[in-house]
Amino acid sequence: MYRFLLTPRWLALHVVVLLVIPAFIFLGRWQFGRYEERSTASDRTTTNLAAAPVPLEELATVGGAVPEGDKFRTVTVRGSYDAAHEWVVRRRTQNQRVGFYVVTPLVTSAGAVLVNRGWVPAGTDADGTPSVPKPPTGEVTVTGRLRPAETEETSGIPNRAGLPTGQILLVDDAVLGAGLPYRLYGGFVELSGQQPAAAIAPEPVPDPDPGSGGGLNLAYGVQWWMFIGIAIGGWLLLIRREARDLRAASESAQKTMQSVSH
Incomplete structure (x- = not known):
């Protein structure tokens, strides 16, 4: 059968x-x-966001890299902004609007750290430099979320040359530090607070969403x-x-x- x-x-x-x-x-x-x-x-994201702030030098080193396990840890650092070496990061979306992140080196006694001061909207011309509030002068104390350097592999954003002066696609300390007169800490800091506060500042970057956990x-x-x-x-x-x-x-x-x- x-x-x-x-x-x-x-x-x-x-x-x-x-x-x-x-x-x-x-x-x-x-x-x-x-x-x-x-x-x-x-x-890990939830735990790191809830952790108490620590000085930057406890988690990052000049010329080093930020471990993935320290991503989004809150750090504090004191220094002075170097507005002469500021960049805007293209194609960054916030509140469903396309604009730029503003990245400015904060110079300390041991080196400098890249600080994402926040988001600004794009102008009428996508290739033009947007209007960016100037950073405060003098020493400030920055509080923010520590982030590893952005690369094509980790961000999924393809990098390219030939951008307008002062514009970048990735916040990569290894690349950006090559043209600076001082050494950079690894990664960058996403600003969440600053003392003294700036009178006019870019729109703060929201806290990351930890997600549903898969x-x-x-x-x-x-x-x-x-x-x-x-x-x-x-x-x-x-x-x-x-x-x-x-x-x-x-x-x-x-x-x-x-x-x-x-």
């Missing part, structure tokens, strides 16, 4: 099922991996593994239906033959 399973049509179906099962297992494991990564990143990835992982049961169940159902139809056809043929013989 089950010799039909060795026919070419059914052999092709067996191959398809045997291929999709490991594929679904792989896709489920990949989604579970993404869930763990995003949950870890979400928990809940969708968990759901997708469970879904892929449910597809394994569906594939196997559907395969067995087709086999049973084919066997039932063949049995019914055989019984009908036997009855026909018996009827003819009588």
Whole structure:
């Protein structure tokens, strides 16, 4: 009765099922991996944002790099802004508007750190330099979120040359520090507070959203593994239906033959 399973049509179906099962297992494991990564990143972001502020030099070094585990830790640093070496970062969206981040070096006794002072809207000409409030003069104490340097790999933003003077696409201390008369701390600081406060300042960058922790990835992982049961169940159902139809056809043929013989 089950010799039909060795026919070419059914052999092709067996191959398809045997291929999709490991594929679904792989896709489920990949989604579970993404869930763990995003949950870890979400928990770390929440923890770092809630941590008490510490001096910049406790987490960053001149010429070093900011570890991913310290991303969004709140730091404090005292120094003076160097407005002569200020940049605006293109294509940054805030409140559904496209504009620029304003990045200014803050010079300290040990070196300098890049400070993202906030966001300004783009003008009528996307290639033109926007109107940027000047940083305060004299010494200030900056409080902000520590960020690793931006690269093409970490940000997904392709860099390119030939931009208007003073405009950049990525906040990368290793690149920007090459043209400065002092050494830079690794990464940059996203300003959240400043003393004394500036009378006019760029719009502050909002706190990052820790995200849902990869809940969708968990759901997708469970879904892929449910597809394994569906594939196997559907395969067995087709086999049973084919066997039932063949049995019914055989019984009908036997009855026909018996009827003819009588």
